[in-house]
Amino acid sequence: MTAGSEGARSGGLRRHLPLTFGLILLALLWGGPLPFRAGGSFAAYMMHMGVVAVAAPLLAFGIVRSAPTLASHVPGRLALLAAFVEFALVWGWHAPALHDAARESLAFRILEQGSFLFAGLFVWLTALSGHLGADRTGPGASRAAGVASLLVTSMHMTLLGALLLLSPRTLYACADLCAPFATMTPLEDQQLGGAIMLGVGGLAYLAGGLGLLASILVEHAPGAGGRR
Template identity: 40%
Template sequence: MDAVKVWTPYCGAAPAPAELLARWNLDPVLLAALVAATLAGGFALRPYPARRRAFLAAMALLAVLFISPFCALTSALFSARVVHHVLLTACAAPLLAAAIGTDRHRLPGGLAAWTALHGLIFWLWHAPPAYAWALSSDAAYWLMQASLLASAAGLWTALRTAPALAGVGALLATMVQMGVLGALITFSGRALYAPHLLGPQDWGYSPLEDQQLAGLIMWAPGAAIYLAAALVLLGLWLRDESARPQPG
């Protein structure tokens, strides 16, 4: 039954390649929300140029993810959806965390809690039943996007005030959980995601090939972002330790 169901997620039905460039998402509610948030945040952060730039970059990335034809592409290809989620959680979220700054109170729960919460939410929404629900209901779709972004922003914000080595551990833990999930998706022997049983065929992929590509994206470049961040944080910690005056 799932193989013949026509899925119509928030971004619209799966497009064929020839129609992709015309598939801009001009939802007036979304446009109004993004414009209002951009204007309000840009105004509030005027005294903080670096934070303001980070916020505006995050809003620009969100516009690409949810307004441009890339939004429609995620209806066709699960691999595009994974890229979407990686950009949302590993690029937009740290930009928002940078915009928040370090002069605010620490988030409740601590770094370990945010790391666990984000990992749990990330796995939950990539479980086939939850994912199918998100692509069959606009409310569920936005719950998926909001929970992924909020939990990731919480993780990246907690990282900014945590001890360096704890931050390295959290980033490596996130890298591992994303890599394991990507590996499980890659090596599954069957197509798991009903909303993408038909769309990939217009793009020259079988559903299983599209799923394998999605798993590889999550496993390698997706997880690599967290590894790179961990190495940068570790390098900064080693630099600070070497510059610290030695006793005696």
């Protein structure tokens, strides 16, 4: 095997690393100890933040790198629609009736987790496709929409996290049935869940939006080799 072919093979493996890590993380989130612990802890139930804010961007980035042709079929102009879909799903599943149903029913829980993954992939793929994939030369409006979708999602994640963190009472009926960590009350468990949403969901989307915005600004900076 020549040095050139070895380098090409190594480069190919590196290209698939984000997708591999995303799939491993998803398997750990859904098949590890968290789903069992989530039955008695609101904070542990926030594993879906790992799905939408960590696994989803890894998977989306991996798809863009591993299958750019496939990613090019995801139009960036749908980014704001994707942000609205994620807003509706995230806030809808955190409504007390639906949240409690998902905690008590396996069928509802599967539907909830699947919709979180769909929403996260929809947002991140539409945001990234115009910046990193074959659609990179697409209209600037699509790339700006990708930035806006991530920043808007960061804001509503932050708002929901703050609501959970600052609420003076438990918001869900399952709090009466939950058995959180021995050192925590159900309200403190809910507050920890809100802090996780703030720290993981809010910051991940904020970092993603600012990162994509920085790439546009650098590309259009005086002396840059990008599009004008």
